[in-house]
Amino acid sequence: MVTPDAVSPHAAVQRRILAVLSVTQVLAGVGMATALAVSTLVAARLSGSELIGGAALTCVVLGAAGAALVVARVATRRGRRPALGLGYGVGALGAAMAALGVGAGSSTVMLVGLLLAGAATAAGLAARFAATDLAEPDRRARALALVVWSTTVGAIAGPNLAGPVQTLAGAVGLVPATGPFWMCAVAFGLAAAGTWWGLRPDPLLLARGTAEGPSGGRVDARAALLSSPAALLGAGGVVLGHLVMIALMSMAPVHLDHGGASLSVVGLVISAHVAGMYAFSPVFGWLADRLGRTRVLVLAAGLLLAAAGVCAAAGPEQADLVGLGLVLLGLGWSASLVAGSALVTDSVPLAVRPAAQGLVDVAMNASGAVGGILGGLVVAGASFGVLGVAAAVVVAPYLLLSAGVAIRGPAVAH
Numbered sequence: 001m002v003t004p005d006a007v008s009p010h011a012a013v014q015r016r017i018l019a020v021l022s023v024t025q026v027l028a029g030v031g032m033a034t035a036l037a038v039s040t041l042v043a044a045r046l047s048g049s050e051l052i053g054g055a056a057l058t059c060v061v062l063g064a065a066g067a068a069l070v071v072a073r074v075a076t077r078r079g080r081r082p083a084l085g086l087g088y089g090v091g092a093l094g095a096a097m098a099a100l101g102v103g104a105g106s107s108t109v110m111l112v113g114l115l116l117a118g119a120a121t122a123a124g125l126a127a128r129f130a131a132t133d134l135a136e137p138d139r140r141a142r143a144l145a146l147v148v149w150s151t152t153v154g155a156i157a158g159p160n161l162a163g164p165v166q167t168l169a170g171a172v173g174l175v176p177a178t179g180p181f182w183m184c185a186v187a188f189g190l191a192a193a194g195t196w197w198g199l200r201p202d203p204l205l206l207a208r209g210t211a212e213g214p215s216g217g218r219v220d221a222r223a224a225l226l227s228s229p230a231a232l233l234g235a236g237g238v239v240l241g242h243l244v245m246i247a248l249m250s251m252a253p254v255h256l257d258h259g260g261a262s263l264s265v266v267g268l269v270i271s272a273h274v275a276g277m278y279a280f281s282p283v284f285g286w287l288a289d290r291l292g293r294t295r296v297l298v299l300a301a302g303l304l305l306a307a308a309g310v311c312a313a314a315g316p317e318q319a320d321l322v323g324l325g326l327v328l329l330g331l332g333w334s335a336s337l338v339a340g341s342a343l344v345t346d347s348v349p350l351a352v353r354p355a356a357q358g359l360v361d362v363a364m365n366a367s368g369a370v371g372g373i374l375g376g377l378v379v380a381g382a383s384f385g386v387l388g389v390a391a392a393v394v395v396a397p398y399l400l401l402s403a404g405v406a407i408r409g410p411a412v413a414h
Contacts, residue, residue, distance in 0.1 A: 010206065014134040018143060020198030021127050022150040024191040028088065028124045029154015030161070031187030032117070034180045035095060036060065038162050039114060042177050046107040058369060059111050063094070063118020064125070065365035071119070071126050072358020079202035080130040081195060083354075084123045088192035091120020092185045099181035103174065113181070120188045122361065123195075124151070128337075129357045132345050133203035138289050141296075141342040145285025148338060152278035156271065208350060221355030224348040230294075233405060234343030235360045237297045240398050241336030243367040244304050244391045247375035248311055248329055249273060252322055255384035259316030269323040276330025281338055288339040293346065294406045296339035301399035303332030305392055312388025325388070 039056040046052075067087060075083035094116025101109030128147045135143040162180045169179030225231045252273075253266045261269075288296040310325035341360070348356040378387045 010134055013201065013203075013206070014143075017134060017199060017203050018131055018146055020194060021131055021147050024084075024088070024194045024198070025124060025127055025147050025150040026153045027187045027191040027194065028091075028120055028127075029151040030158045031091075031095065031154070031184040031191070032060075032121060032124070033155050033158025034161050034165065034187075035098070035114075035117065035184040036158075038166075038177065038180050039098075039110075042102055043107050043110060045177075046102065046105060046110065052107055052111075055111060056114055058372070059114040060118045060121060061365050061369045061372075063115040064121035065118075065362050065369070067119035067122035068125065068358050068361040068365060071122050072355050072361070075126065075204060075354035075358070076352070079205040080126075080133065080354075081199040081202045084127060084130065084199070085192050085196040087119045087123025087126065088188050088195060091117045091123065092188035092192060094119065095181050095185035095188055099178040099185060102178045102181060117184065117188070120191070122365075123191075125361045125364070126354075126357065128341060129345060129354070130199070130203055132342070133207040137346065140345060141288035141293065141338055142282065142285040144341055144345075145281040145283075145288075145338045148281040148285075148334070149278055152275070155274045155278060204354065221348070221352040221359055224352050225344075225356050225359060228347045229405075231344050231347035231356070233297065233402060234293065234340040234347065235363065236398060237300060237336040237340035237402070238344070238360055239363050239367045240395065241300060241304060241333045241340070242364045243371040244308065244395060245277075245329055245333040245371070246368040247371035247378075247387065248307065248391055249326060250372050251375045251379045251384055251387060252311070252326055254379060255314075255316050256319055256322060257316075259319070261317075261319050265319050269319060269326055272323050273326035273330045276327040277334050278330075280331060281334045284335040284338045285342075288342050292406075293339045293343035294402060296335055297343070297402045298399065298406050300332050300335035300339060301395055301402055303328050303335060304395045305399055307332055308388045308391035308395060310388075312385045312392065314385075314388075316384070 036057065039060075043052050043056040067090065071083045071087045074086055094113045096113070098110045098113030098117060101107070101111075101113055128144045131143040131147045132140040161183065165179035165183045166176040167179070169182065170176035174182070225235060249270075252269065256266050256269065284296055287299070307325050307328035310321060310328060314321035314325055341357075344357060344360055345353060375387055378390060
């Protein structure tokens with residue numbers, strides 16, 4: 001059963017907190033999506049190497065993984081407001097540094113900037129947990145899912161803004177390619193300001209004021225995770241969903257290109273995938289609160305398994321089938337992120353909760369980096385179909401495990 005250790009009577013405060021988190025999440029999503037839409041291409045052109053171009057996304061992921069620990073540690077000691085503000089603020093500085101690197105023709109400076117910009121990604125991930133601090137236990141998943149859903153606006157709008165901001169940058173005398181990175185810096189800066197001024201009172205500190213428990217740090221958080229089967233099940237769902245999603249999603253454009261698909265077709269397929277990732281997260285939040293986290297994790301694993309199977313069967317010329325696979329993939333990722341994150345939050349003590357959540361995000365980002373690397377190696381050595389089969393093999397044991405837990409009794413009941 002869920003222990004009501006974070007039940008808060010501050011309903012009005014919670015609504016305002018959710019509004020602030022949603023707005024800042026839109027800003028962060030716009031900034032990162034705009035920069036990522038062009039970073040690989042810009043880095044490749046600056047360096048003359050496709051390998052360096054591919055390193056652009058890797059730098060963001062690694063930066064997010066490293067920053068997740070810092071954001072979690074600051075939250076544990078001082079609250080969500082300074083933690084998220086710091087993450088977005090460092091991200092803004094990193095985006096500005098990337099813009100200066102592009103303007104100076106230095107891919108090295110650009111990549112270092114993107115590494116720092118990953119801190120904003122870490123803050124954006126941590127924001128979903130901030131939404132749960134004051135939420136009733138039986139509404140945590142819905143609160144978390146609302147923040148995840150807010151990313152939809154930025155994820156869809158960002159890439160479409162890359163072209164116009166490049167034109168605008170050229171019109172004001174800047175190197176056109178710097179435009180998306182300057183926009184990213186401004187968006188992250190606004191997110192930092194909105195977080196700093198809007199999260200008053202701090203939701204985590206307010207929640208701690210209504211609950212008693214021992215203090216703890218990172219070691220205690222790791223012990224809390226490892227000693228809780230429910231927390232491990234939730235963390236496993238988050239990590240597995242991200243691993244499979246990055247592996248298949250990152251290689252799908254290459255697969256479609258082998259079939260002669262146009263850039264517009266590839267863009268449409270990826271847009272459908274992104275919509276699957278974010279647009280239905282409130283549905284999964286509602287289901288996780290109503291049916292239990294474990295049952296939604298079973299659904300998530302089923303969706304991921306179906307996505308892997310469809311991708312394995314899709315030929316390079318079958319853009320419609322690849323698109324279906326990626327939509328299922330996005331839905332599976334969303335369900336695993338929402339239900340898994342809520343289950344982790346339910347299963348660890350409030351005193352170490354931010355640190356435990358940060359460890360899950362570190363593992364999530366690390367799994368994404370591994371997924372991207374392994375996906376490239378499998379496709380280079382075999383095919384996208386083989387990658388789909390490999391993804392199915394990875395997901396199947398988790399489906400059986402989570403189903404077994406659900407049959408014996410939901411890890412979280414309401």
